[in-house]
Amino acid sequence: MSENESCLVSKLSNYIDLDQTDFDFLTTLEEEEEDFPPRHVVRAAGEESDYLYVVKSGWLFSDIELVDGRRQVVQVYNAGDIIGMPDIALHRSALNLHSITDVVLCPFPKQHLDKIITGSKRLSALLFTLSLRDQVIFTDKLRTLGRMNARERIAWFLLDIVHRLRITNRTMTDTFRLPMNQTEIGDAMGLTSVTVSKTMMQLQLDKLIDRRGGNIILCDEKALREMCDYIDRYRDMDTSWFPEA
Amino acid sequence: MSENESCLVSKLSNYIDLDQTDFDFLTTLEEEEEDFPPRHVVRAAGEESDYLYVVKSGWLFSDIELVDGRRQVVQVYNAGDIIGMPDIALHRSALNLHSITDVVLCPFPKQHLDKIITGSKRLSALLFTLSLRDQVIFTDKLRTLGRMNARERIAWFLLDIVHRLRITNRTMTDTFRLPMNQTEIGDAMGLTSVTVSKTMMQLQLDKLIDRRGGNIILCDEKALREMCDYIDRYRDMDTSWFPEA
């Protein structure tokens, strides 16, 4: 990715060839810019969800809480992601949106989607399909939370993160920085921070992962994949049914 | 719903006013018809997913399995539902599709969606939004599987079913037939059939539910809702951003 190419364009170019019109549409989505510090609530559940966000840089996650404080982290976002698609189905956002690191977001109003639907059939189809792909990943995650033990859940979580990062960063190998603490990881996988700690320690003793200087290293990705039956949903998407350019 | 009105049309009419063009499109989706007996595999995971289905009558569910046989039921379908949206993002279906009762399905090829996208902006926006709504429900389900105990999960499951049924059946009260066995309910909520049995018995002793002649009765829906913080995502959908008719 070149210095000044948008991560959004880079991410979407993976799937279809964008023409000038598409390119112009995507540029309008990244006109505005807003910065947030780490550990900041960008948007709280229950607020009106008139805006979506393109992530320009940084990490965020969305979560949903129960009255007694139990929390479920729903999704982790990186550069190039579009945040808030599911919310456009609702009047009010269902999720809290937290920054993890310093982030730069590009907010744009729901109505811009209307323009895309009207103006570019291929781009509409792509955004639609990306949302559906997210839904498939939610399906995988349901299986993970519903039927897997702590060890398998952590393996799945790490693999999912690394596969997401590889979409925009082709050169990435098996080492990455994970800016989430163990409480957040636990909230993402339905575990406590204590169990996350013990489980990661065990994975490390078994030489499946390693941790150095705040980085995670997947030492035996194959074994991790087999452990949790991981399927990479980010790679092969079916765009064959899209309207012609 | 009148005798000869399609459940699909009935369901979608809840959300927008359909014009003649929309109506014609929807009719093409229900041209073909196929019957299946109860407990039949309509489509297995890994098969090519060139078709979607409109449910004309009956119950079905989709599931995903692990190598060792553990199973997660992902979604339950009733009359008026469209099955397979998430699969159009993939070359091959991620899920198995099982009939629960006798069912009548209307299969239609993916390509028909292309026609809808090209032909009706409002209908495209609606189908898109319905998929996003499903995703929001998956989010709720993630929270349920990740952070709730058996009692809360069963409460959530029963409430979700009843709210789905109420979309097309306005006259429905608090009594309904649930054609799933306890193993299937367990697979849907990440529990064993034994735990489902014990938990439902406990809910019954606490006079929150009752079971008579194969029917489930929600005796205290308010208490059930509060127990699992249930939110009805089927009611209020935001269609204000849709293109003009």
Added chain:
DNA sequence: CGCATAATTGATGGTTATCAAGACCAGTGG
């Protein structure tokens, strides 16, 4: 009635939550 499937119930064990104490680490200020 007899059979198969499903549901119930009790006993036991395993996994993870909970609680609590201590170690580690980076940043801050004396």
Added chain:
DNA sequence: CCACTGGTCTTGATAACCATCAATTATGCG
């Protein structure tokens, strides 16, 4: 330079919840 601080991670002890196993009862159907 070092003590102090807040956050995070680690580790062990205990408890709660659910899975597993197994036996029995209920239900529905030919």
